[in-house]
Amino acid sequence: MFHIYCPYCEELREEEEFHPKGQAHIERPKDPEACSDEEWGDYLFFRDNPRGIHHELWVHAVGCRKFFNATRNTVTYEILETYKMGEQPTITAESLANREALGSVQVAGGGQQTVGASNASVASVKGVKA
Amino acid sequence: MSDYTATWANVYDVRPETEIPAESPLAWSYHNSGRPNVGTNSRAVLRERAMLGHLILRGGAIVLDDAVRQVLGLGLPARPNSLSQDDSGERSIQWLSPDEWLVIVPGGEEFALEKRLREALGGAHYAIVNVGGGQTLLELEGEMARELLMKSTPYDVHPDAFPVGKGVTTVFAKSSLILRRPTETRWELVVRRSFADYLYRWLLDAGAEYGIGVEG
Numbered sequence: 001m002f003h004i005y006c007p008y009c010e011e012l013r014e015e016e017e018f019h020p021k022g023q024a025h026i027e028r029p030k031d032p033e034a035c036s037d038e039e040w041g042d043y044l045f046f047r048d049n050p051r052g053i054h055h056e057l058w059v060h061a062v063g064c065r066k067f068f069n070a071t072r073n074t075v076t077y078e079i080l081e082t083y084k085m086g087e088q089p090t091i092t093a094e095s096l097a098n099r100e101a102l103g104s105v106q107v108a109g110g111g112q113q114t115v116g117a118s119n120a121s122v123a124s125v126k127g128v129k130a
Numbered sequence: 131m132s133d134y135t136a137t138w139a140n141v142y143d144v145r146p147e148t149e150i151p152a153e154s155p156l157a158w159s160y161h162n163s164g165r166p167n168v169g170t171n172s173r174a175v176l177r178e179r180a181m182l183g184h185l186i187l188r189g190g191a192i193v194l195d196d197a198v199r200q201v202l203g204l205g206l207p208a209r210p211n212s213l214s215q216d217d218s219g220e221r222s223i224q225w226l227s228p229d230e231w232l233v234i235v236p237g238g239e240e241f242a243l244e245k246r247l248r249e250a251l252g253g254a255h256y257a258i259v260n261v262g263g264g265q266t267l268l269e270l271e272g273e274m275a276r277e278l279l280m281k282s283t284p285y286d287v288h289p290d291a292f293p294v295g296k297g298v299t300t301v302f303a304k305s306s307l308i309l310r311r312p313t314e315t316r317w318e319l320v321v322r323r324s325f326a327d328y329l330y331r332w333l334l335d336a337g338a339e340y341g342i343g344v345e346g
Contacts, residue, residue: 008228009298010210013285016301062306064210064227070283096341 004058005119007084008066021057024069051075053093061098143241143249144260154180155266155326160344165332168343174272176333177345182267183240184320186226187234187247189256192229197250198223203245206231213297213310224297224310232308232320266326268319268333274340276319281336285309303332340346 003012029035029043048054056076059067060074071089080091145267175337176257187194195206207214207225215222221239224232235243244258270278279287285300286292287309297310297318305328308320321329334342 014301016284053241062301064230066227 004070004079004080006060006063006066007068007082008064009060013060013063017060019059019061021059021067024055024057052094053080053091053096055089055092079107135302138242139258140146141244141260144263145238145241148330149259152181154178155321156180156321156330159327159330162327165344166334168345171341172272172343173274173340174270174278174337174342175275175345176337176342177269178273179267179269181237182262183235183237184260184262184265184267185235185240185244185245185247186259186261187223187231187233187256188229188258189251189254190229193254196258197247198233200250211296211298213227213239213295215312219312222310222312224308224330226299226308231232234320240267261340264323265320266287266323268321268330270317270319271315272340272342274337275315277307278333278337278340278342279317282332283309294307303329305332306330 001016004018005012006018016120026043029039032040035043051074054072056070056072057067058070061067066085068082068084069089070082071086071091072078073080081089083089148299181307187198191206191208195208196205198204202216202221202223204216204221204223205214206223210225210228213222213224221231221235224234226232234244237325240262244260276287283302284296284299294311295315297308299306299308302309302319305325307322307325307329308309310318310320312318319329334344336342
C-alpha cells in the first residue's frame with residue numbers, strides 16, 4: 001500500500017487512483033510569437049531530470065479528477081508534500097540546502113550527491129504532511 | 131479566446147411522456163448471469179435502484195448552495211467526500227470534487243429539478259448535466275457487506291474511516307465507482323453503465339461465499 005495525500009480530497013488515497021503528469025510549474029511563454037525557437041523548444045520539449053528534489057504535476061484520476069503538485073525526492077521516491085494548483089512549494093532543493101547550511105541538519109560526508117539536498121535533510125522533513 | 135457567451139442551454143426531458151421500453155444497465159446482466167435468491171443464509175444482499183434521476187452540478191459552491199437550498203431544501207455538502215440527504219433519504223447530494231456534486235432524486239423528478247435549478251441560478255457560471263442514463267445505483271446490505279467491499283476496494287471501509295454520510299469515488303475491482311454510506315447498515319454503489327455488467331458479476335462472485343442474493 002502506497003498512499004498519496006490529495007490536497008483537494010484532503011485525505012490519503014491509494015496510489016492506484018493517481019497518475020503522474022510530469023514536471024510542474026511550467027509556464028507557457030506570455031507571447032509565443034516573440035519567442036526564439038530555442039525558448040519555444042525548451043517550453044515544449046525539455047524537462048528537468050534532477051537527482052533529488054523534483055516538483056511534479058499529478059492528477060487524482062480516479063477520485064476528484066483534479067490536478068495538483070507534489071514535491072518528490074527522485075532518489076528515495078518519497079513524496080515530501082503535495083499542494084494545490086497555483087500554490088508554491090514549501091519544500092524546495094534550496095530550502096533544504098539552506099537548512100543544511102544553517103547546521104540544523106547533520107550531513108554525513110561522502111554520501112549521495114543530490115540536487116541541493118542530502119538524504120539526511122530529506123529525512124528530517126519527513127511527515128511534514130501526514 | 132472568443133468573447134461569446136452562451137445565454138441558453140438545450141434542456142430536454144429524457145423521459146418522454148409516451149410509454150417506450152426502458153431498461154436498466156443491468157437488464158442484460160440479470161438475463162445472462164441471473165439473480166441469486168435472497169435466502170435465510172444470505173449475509174449480503176444486493177438491490178438495484180434503477181432509473182433514478184442523476185444530475186451532475188458544476189460551478190462555484192456558494193452560488194450552487196444558494197440555488198440547491200432554495201429548490202431542494204437541502205444544503206450542498208461543503209466538506210470533501212461528504213454526502214447530504216433529505217429526511218426521507220430519497221434525495222441526496224454528494225461532493226465529488228471541489229466544483230462538482232452528484233444529485234440523486236427519485237426517477238422522474240430530475241427534469242423539473244433541473245429546470246428549477248436553472249431558473250434559480252440565472253446568469254451564474256455553472257453546468258448541470260443529466261447523467262441518469264449513464265449510471266445506476268446499487269444498494270448493498272447485510273452483515274458481510276463490508277467484508278465484500280474489503281475484497282473489492284483498497285479504500286478503507288472500516289467505520290472509523292468511513293462513517294455514515296461519507297461518499298468517495300475510488301478504485302473498485304480494477305474499475306471505479308462511487309461508494310457511499312447513507313445509513314449505518316446500507317452501502318450504495320453508483321456504477322457506470324459501461325462497467326455495470328462487469329461489477330455485477332464481480333459482486334456475485336465475491337459475494338458467493340456469503341450467499342449473496344439479489345432483490346427485486
